[in-house]
Amino acid sequence: xxLNFSAEELAFQNDVRAFLADKLPREFADKVRANKELxxxxxxxWHAILNERGWLAVTWPVEYGGTGWSPVQRHIFEEECCRxxxxxxxxxxxxxxxxxxxxxxxxxxxxAILPRILDGxxxxxxxxxxxxxxxxxxxxxxxxxxxxxxYVVNGQKTWTTLGQHANKIFCLVRTSKEGxxxxxxxxxxxxxxxxxIEMRPIKLIEGGYEVNEVFFTDVRxxxxxxxxxxxxxxxIAKYLLTHERTNIAGVGFSVQALxxxxxxxxxxxxxxxxxxxxxLFAARLSEIEIDLEAMKITNLRMxxxxxxxxxxxxxxxMLKIKGTVxxxxxxxxxxxxxxxxxxxxPSEDLExxxxxxxxxxxxxxxxxxxxxxxxxxxxxxxxxxxxxxAALGLS
Amino acid sequence: xxxxxxxxxxxLADSISxxxxxxxxxxxxxxxxxxxxxxxxxxxxxMSELGVLFAxxxxxxxxxGGAGFDIYTVFxxxxxxxxxxxxxxxxxxAKLLAAAGEDLTPLLSGKTRYAVAxxxxxxxxxxxxxETEASGDTLSGRKSVVYGAHGADxxxxxxxxxxxxxxxxxxxxxxxxxxxxxxxxxxAAELFLEDTPARCILSDAAxxxxxxxxxGALALCAEAVGAMDTxxxxxxxxxxxxxxxxxAIGSFQVLQHRMVDLTIEIEQARSITILAASRMxxxxxxxxxxxxxxxxxRVAKQIAEESIQMHGGIAMTWEYPASHYAKRLIMIxxxxxxxxxxxxxxxxxNQAA
Ligand SMILES: Cc1cc2nc3c(=O)[nH]c(=O)nc-3n(C[C@H](O)[C@H](O)[C@H](O)COP(=O)(O)OP(=O)(O)OC[C@H]3O[C@@H](n4cnc5c(N)ncnc54)[C@H](O)[C@@H]3O)c2cc1C
Numbered sequence: 001x002x003l004n005f006s007a008e009e010l011a012f013q014n015d016v017r018a019f020l021a022d023k024l025p026r027e028f029a030d031k032v033r034a035n036k037e038l039x040x041x042x043x044x045x046w047h048a049i050l051n052e053r054g055w056l057a058v059t060w061p062v063e064y065g066g067t068g069w070s071p072v073q074r075h076i077f078e079e080e081c082c083r084x085x086x087x088x089x090x091x092x093x094x095x096x097x098x099x100x101x102x103x104x105x106x107x108x109x110x111x112a113i114l115p116r117i118l119d120g121x122x123x124x125x126x127x128x129x130x131x132x133x134x135x136x137x138x139x140x141x142x143x144x145x146x147x148x149x150x151y152v153v154n155g156q157k158t159w160t161t162l163g164q165h166a167n168k169i170f171c172l173v174r175t176s177k178e179g180x181x182x183x184x185x186x187x188x189x190x191x192x193x194x195x196x197i198e199m200r201p202i203k204l205i206e207g208g209y210e211v212n213e214v215f216f217t218d219v220r221x222x223x224x225x226x227x228x229x230x231x232x233x234x235x236i237a238k239y240l241l242t243h244e245r246t247n248i249a250g251v252g253f254s255v256q257a258l259x260x261x262x263x264x265x266x267x268x269x270x271x272x273x274x275x276x277x278x279x280l281f282a283a284r285l286s287e288i289e290i291d292l293e294a295m296k297i298t299n300l301r302m303x304x305x306x307x308x309x310x311x312x313x314x315x316x317x318m319l320k321i322k323g324t325v326x327x328x329x330x331x332x333x334x335x336x337x338x339x340x341x342x343x344x345x346p347s348e349d350l351e352x353x354x355x356x357x358x359x360x361x362x363x364x365x366x367x368x369x370x371x372x373x374x375x376x377x378x379x380x381x382x383x384x385x386x387x388x389x390a391a392l393g394l395s
Numbered sequence: 396x397x398x399x400x401x402x403x404x405x406x407l408a409d410s411i412s413x414x415x416x417x418x419x420x421x422x423x424x425x426x427x428x429x430x431x432x433x434x435x436x437x438x439x440x441x442m443s444e445l446g447v448l449f450a451x452x453x454x455x456x457x458x459x460g461g462a463g464f465d466i467y468t469v470f471x472x473x474x475x476x477x478x479x480x481x482x483x484x485x486x487x488x489a490k491l492l493a494a495a496g497e498d499l500t501p502l503l504s505g506k507t508r509y510a511v512a513x514x515x516x517x518x519x520x521x522x523x524x525x526e527t528e529a530s531g532d533t534l535s536g537r538k539s540v541v542y543g544a545h546g547a548d549x550x551x552x553x554x555x556x557x558x559x560x561x562x563x564x565x566x567x568x569x570x571x572x573x574x575x576x577x578x579x580x581x582x583a584a585e586l587f588l589e590d591t592p593a594r595c596i597l598s599d600a601a602x603x604x605x606x607x608x609x610x611g612a613l614a615l616c617a618e619a620v621g622a623m624d625t626x627x628x629x630x631x632x633x634x635x636x637x638x639x640x641x642x643a644i645g646s647f648q649v650l651q652h653r654m655v656d657l658t659i660e661i662e663q664a665r666s667i668t669i670l671a672a673s674r675m676x677x678x679x680x681x682x683x684x685x686x687x688x689x690x691x692x693r694v695a696k697q698i699a700e701e702s703i704q705m706h707g708g709i710a711m712t713w714e715y716p717a718s719h720y721a722k723r724l725i726m727i728x729x730x731x732x733x734x735x736x737x738x739x740x741x742x743x744x745n746q747a748a
Contacts, residue, residue, distance in 0.1 A: 135639045271517070341516065
């Protein structure tokens with residue numbers, strides 16, 4: 001057994017570090033460290049910087065302009081990006097649609113769409129969930145009915161992350177009511193400029209705006225925008241889920257958040273002592289550090305398996321469950337560490353009042369917002385159902 | 396043994412709950428809680444008329460209540476409706492002014508609004524560690540996260556005064572303030588005192604502050620219990636009506652068992668709060684209040700987090716009331732001593748024995 005990266009992997013890690021030191025704009029890192037949202041232009045600029053280096057499409061093969069990286073390389077890249085407080089790559093075009101097109105799309109679709117994802121001409125969002133179809137995604141109702149060389153789409157999607165920035169949406173739609181619900185679903189690409197589409201913002205618990213509802217009324221979508229065959233959308237969705245599952249543990253985020261928490265606990269003073277010297281707080285912090293150290297190895301063990309066997313197995317549900325809980329616990333401690341100073345609604349004016357260290361003004365907002373990570377992408381309950389059946393054979 | 400409320404308190408609870416149901420509907424609450432002045436002055440006046448504030452002081456101070464169970468009654472109802480009116484600072488101010496022998500009429504009638512400024516950035520909960528100092532008729536120092544500050548008329552400030560801690564009144568227009576809204580609704584402020592004129596109303600006020608903090612912590616526990624009850628009702632209702640996979644999500648055993656656990660914990664939270672209410676005014680007051688605030692901190696977090704998780708995405712939205720209940724339940728732990736602070740007080744009592 002050898003827990004270390006190989007020489008080539010270490011050399012790669014150095015390349016990534018050097019690149020980030022050189023190219024990551026300081027103001028982006030500052031925002032990420034302080035849990036502030038980056039605006040559309042900033043996210044696009046970061047994509048452009050990565051694209052220039054050829055490091056934007058980390059899950060695509062080289063022939064399509066991707067990096068062709070192994071799972072371990074991808075992991076190293078993600079880890080280093082987190083460490084450097086780089087913005088996240090917006091996943092919808094790059095980590096979701098790209099791999100789907102490469103696997104199921106036609107050559108024309110790949111040629112027409114992939115370059116536009118890379119150079120930022122298109123911003124995609126994900127139209128899966130509906131008000132009535134969350135965990136039970138297969139019950140989705142948004143209907144696409146053939147009319148000549150078009151589908152006519154009617155229905156509603158919801159929870160569409162960053163839809164406000166997007167010009168395109170990939171959707172799961174119902175094309176048949178025959179057989180099991182999974183059998184009548186298709187994967188279609190829709191231009192958000194098409195008449196009949198309306199997007200409405202959803203405000204989240206902490207006051208932020210990152211998700212939307214999307215309404216479709218007689219929206220005409222060319223048949224050529226179907227990906228794969230009609231009624232095979234469920235297969236595509238399942239394939240995509242395994243892709244969504246790389247970096248599912250979010251270890252890099254947790255490592256970074258724990259570092260910041262430690263530094264906060266050393267700065268914060270309570271009754272003449274550092275918060276870190278409070279035995280109760282130090283115990284909580286140290287416990288989660290232990291969990292995270294174990295998680296890093298669990299993550300690497302599964303990564304190494306995936307490197308050997310191809311796609312990650314149902315065990316990746318373990319990463320999702322434990323990884324999200326660890327992250328949420330760190331967020332919880334970061335909120336607690338501030339005491340009453342966590343309470344203000346974050347706002348620019350308040351920065352002058354220096355209530356909390358500048359990087360920590362959003363700790364409570366981040367704690368509330370990150371309750372989402374155990375809900376979306378298959379809730380932790382659904383992950384447990386998967387493990388119950390697929391890993392343990394209980395039914 | 397009798398756990399039934401007295402008739403008077405039952406009537407008080409009914410009238411507050413009816414008033415809030417009729418006048419403080421959800422839409423109204425949402426609008427008021429997050430925009431200056433972060434409460435509704437007209438409703439404040441109406442609630443004062445209803446006797447909400449009079450219930451917080453005893454007869455000798457001009458009120459008609461003031462006991463632990465009066466605090467419990469009023470704040471459970473406020474919590475149930477997630478009412479953002481700054482009643483908590485009024486309660487603490489009533490305790491302080493009564494200890495100083497001041498006239499409470501302006502406070503109890505709702506005419507004068509007080510905010511209580513004890514905590515500081517590096518001493519958020521502990522009176523012993525505050526640094527704000529009195530010098531003659533002025534105060535210097537900084538008070539942090541003073542709840543209900545927006546629009547308050549007078550600040551009641553804790554400041555060092557030689558070897559003792561004194562109670563000072565500072566007029567709002569005499570002080571430099573940065574007010575702001577809170578993530579769970581309502582307002583607070585940073586109070587910057589720079590040789591600010593102040594009137595000493597009690598020169599040795601440590602005991603009065605400790606008593607006011609206990610009363611405040613009890614009130615927060617009761618508010619949490621009320622909020623938990625609503626949270627539970629909303630969640631239970633959702634489990635019965637939300638369908639996935641062709642059935643109500645409440646038919647999944649994993650959610651059923653967790654709902655049962657929440658129910659057990661809420662009853663435990665209610666019990667410790669009742670215990671703390673019953674010990675007010677006895678030598679056991681502080682220790683029992685700390686026990687309550689610790690358990691409330693733990694249970695409130697569990698209820699808040701589970702309520703969001705078991706609802707799914709909908710409870711992540713601003714529009715859905717449960718998200719605001721979750722925020723309040725979490726943020727109560729940031730007021731007047733968190734779980735760890737109160738655990739340490741209970742530990743200290745055990746270690747000293
Ligand atoms: C911030 C945010 C961003 C999102 N972004 C997107 C996006 O970009 N695109 C998109 O398509 N979707 C997105 N989603 C939707 C997300 O995938 C759904 O919220 C998720 O699938 C859960 O569905 P639901 O919210 O309807 O909860 P429900 O499915 O109604 O679940 C409610 C509760 O019941 C539990 N439950 C359900 N079924 C079972 C079962 N069989 N056994 C045990 N427990 C069960 C759930 O775990 C949950 O606790 C986003 C959601 C959020 C909150």
